[in-house]
Amino acid sequence: MFGLFESRSDLPLRTDASRRFLPWLVALNVYLAALALAGLMALGDAVSAWDKGLTGSMTVQIPAPVSKDGDRINDNAPRVARALELLRAQPGVAAANALSRSEMAALMEPWLGSAGGLVAELPLPALIDVQLRDSAGINAEGLQSVLAAAVPGATVDDHKKWLDRLLLLIHSVELVAAAVVLLVAGAAIATVIFITRTGLSLHQDVISLLHVIGAQDDYIAKQFQSQALALGIKGGAIGFLLAALTLGGLGLLAGRLGSQFLPPLSLGPLQWLLLAGLPLAVALIGMATARFTVMRTLARLP
Amino acid sequence: MRYGVGPEVLHDVNFALAPGSFHFLVGPSGAGKSSLLRLMYLAHRPSRGLITLFDRDIATTPRHELPELRRKIGVVFQEFRLLDHLSVLDNVALPLRVAGMGEKQIRDYAEELLSWVGLADHMQARPAILSGGQKQRVAIARAVISRPKLLLADEPTGNVDDKIALRLLYLFEELNKLGTTIVIATHNEALISRFGHSQLHLENGEISVRAATKRGA
Ligand SMILES: Nc1ncnc2c1ncn2[C@@H]1O[C@H](COP(=O)(O)OP(=O)(O)OP(=O)(O)O)[C@@H](O)[C@H]1O
Ligand SMILES: [Mg+2]
Numbered sequence: 001m002f003g004l005f006e007s008r009s010d011l012p013l014r015t016d017a018s019r020r021f022l023p024w025l026v027a028l029n030v031y032l033a034a035l036a037l038a039g040l041m042a043l044g045d046a047v048s049a050w051d052k053g054l055t056g057s058m059t060v061q062i063p064a065p066v067s068k069d070g071d072r073i074n075d076n077a078p079r080v081a082r083a084l085e086l087l088r089a090q091p092g093v094a095a096a097n098a099l100s101r102s103e104m105a106a107l108m109e110p111w112l113g114s115a116g117g118l119v120a121e122l123p124l125p126a127l128i129d130v131q132l133r134d135s136a137g138i139n140a141e142g143l144q145s146v147l148a149a150a151v152p153g154a155t156v157d158d159h160k161k162w163l164d165r166l167l168l169l170i171h172s173v174e175l176v177a178a179a180v181v182l183l184v185a186g187a188a189i190a191t192v193i194f195i196t197r198t199g200l201s202l203h204q205d206v207i208s209l210l211h212v213i214g215a216q217d218d219y220i221a222k223q224f225q226s227q228a229l230a231l232g233i234k235g236g237a238i239g240f241l242l243a244a245l246t247l248g249g250l251g252l253l254a255g256r257l258g259s260q261f262l263p264p265l266s267l268g269p270l271q272w273l274l275l276a277g278l279p280l281a282v283a284l285i286g287m288a289t290a291r292f293t294v295m296r297t298l299a300r301l302p
Numbered sequence: 303m304r305y306g307v308g309p310e311v312l313h314d315v316n317f318a319l320a321p322g323s324f325h326f327l328v329g330p331s332g333a334g335k336s337s338l339l340r341l342m343y344l345a346h347r348p349s350r351g352l353i354t355l356f357d358r359d360i361a362t363t364p365r366h367e368l369p370e371l372r373r374k375i376g377v378v379f380q381e382f383r384l385l386d387h388l389s390v391l392d393n394v395a396l397p398l399r400v401a402g403m404g405e406k407q408i409r410d411y412a413e414e415l416l417s418w419v420g421l422a423d424h425m426q427a428r429p430a431i432l433s434g435g436q437k438q439r440v441a442i443a444r445a446v447i448s449r450p451k452l453l454l455a456d457e458p459t460g461n462v463d464d465k466i467a468l469r470l471l472y473l474f475e476e477l478n479k480l481g482t483t484i485v486i487a488t489h490n491e492a493l494i495s496r497f498g499h500s501q502l503h504l505e506n507g508e509i510s511v512r513a514a515t516k517r518g519a
């Protein structure tokens with residue numbers, strides 16, 4: 001199947017014992033790198049989705065007023081109406097809408113279940129979703145001071161704190177994933193160098209003969225190169241296939257959860273293409289590494 | 303020249319070979335015959351001194367131009383150095399492959415030459431199963447297939463009986479008549495006196511030349 005990449009060879013590289021496990025080593029490397037890269041891309045998507053959804057909007061929270069004996073819940077509706085009026089009068093505000101009871105219930109559902117009655121009885125604060133005009137120049141503190149006088153207790157949340165913490169977490173995870181990709185690439189390169197060196201010393205007699213009968217370094221290096229490329233593509237294909245199966249399985253599990261608060265963790269066609277480029281890149285890096293190693297060793301011959 | 307930090311194996315070696323000439327390289331064991339040949343087929347760089355091959359000063363020739371010079375030199379190694387994982391045909395074809403000749407032509411040349419040295423029936427055999435004399439012929443075929451200008455043979459008659467040795471010498475003479483310069487390192491006094499070519503005598507790291515004697519045989 002991969003005979004296409006194996007040109008005629010004067011060196012018996014294919015029978016080297018060390019070469020039999022190289023494809024599997026490459027497969028493992030590509031598998032790990034593919035998973036890390038997929039995670040990286042999925043997280044990137046999730047971050048930009050959250051970012052887009054949350055910047056340009058704020059949430060105003062109006063706690064239900066509690067009577068002096070702390071028992072009876074007063075009607076929150078007049079306060080909400082006053083706040084809406086004030087908010088809509090702001091030039092930077094595009095829209096302001098209070099969340100209905102059923103919307104609140106939907107938000108709480110993952111934690112409280114769909115028992116609607118419970119939500120109705122809780123002294124939940126009213127929530128107003130505020131959409132801002134682009135470059136409105138409004139910040140949460142400014143809006144809060146506008147509201148404070150008319151609606152005591154109202155707070156404005158621009159999600160900034162929460163988003164910042166989330167982004168910090170996600171960027172840390174991204175950093176780890178990128179480090180994994182780099183480490184794996186480094187391990188793959190080290191492996192190819194090791195295997196190539198082994199091949200060089202194993203076939204020293206053949207190489208010195210080729211050298212003496214007038215072979216250019218390039219002629220000898222090409223045989224190691226094409227061997228490394230063939231092994232890399234073989235191992236890379238296996239690794240990519242396993243990674244694709246794993247990712248497909250994970251996607252299936254995530255899909256079954258049907259959760260609205262998990263970001264979309266599936267990959268688009270372009271990202272799959274990028275992922276498929278990984279084994280190819282590994283094979284090419286392997287080929288270049290083999291060539292570099294051989295050329296450097298041969299340069300020591302007279 | 304010297305090996306690593308060892309003693310100088312050759313130190314007063316001065317000679318020139320006329321194109322198309324035929325020489326025996328003689329001297330006691332350990333005198334440095336193989337070492338001298340190694341210098342001549344550019345497998346070793348001299349620690350000092352000057353080597354001029356085909357009018358090129360080796361010391362000033364860039365490394366990437368050396369393979370071109372090596373292709374003009376055919377070498378028969380004492381221990382043959384055939385590649386056991388390749389067929390006899392591929393072994394003989396190697397110098398042409400390395401030189402980048404087309405596959406079709408390589409096959410034609412190699413098959414013709416192998417027929418000529420009497421190995422037509424063994425082209426696909428692995429060298430390991432051949433007899434000593436057959437291996438020797440494969441090694442010689444490989445050395446001459448690219449029609450070298452210089453043929454260096456290190457004790458090519460060491461492992462064969464006198465009859466085969468004689469035939470091999472005749473083969474070298476044929477080549478010599480076609481213009482190839484030939485140097486044969488050997489201990490075989492009988493052959494030397496029989497053919498009477500000029501002798502390069504190597505001893506104590508020095509070389510002396512004895513002119514050709516009148517042909518016997
Ligand atoms: N690869 C090597 N490394 C170190 N020393 C070597 C090497 N090859 C040869 N020598 C040394 O160089 C000297 C000359 O050896 P060389 O093989 O050239 O002799 P020779 O004339 O060919 O001998 P023989 O007739 O036995 O083949 C010897 O002292 C030997 O020990
Ligand atoms: Mg010797």
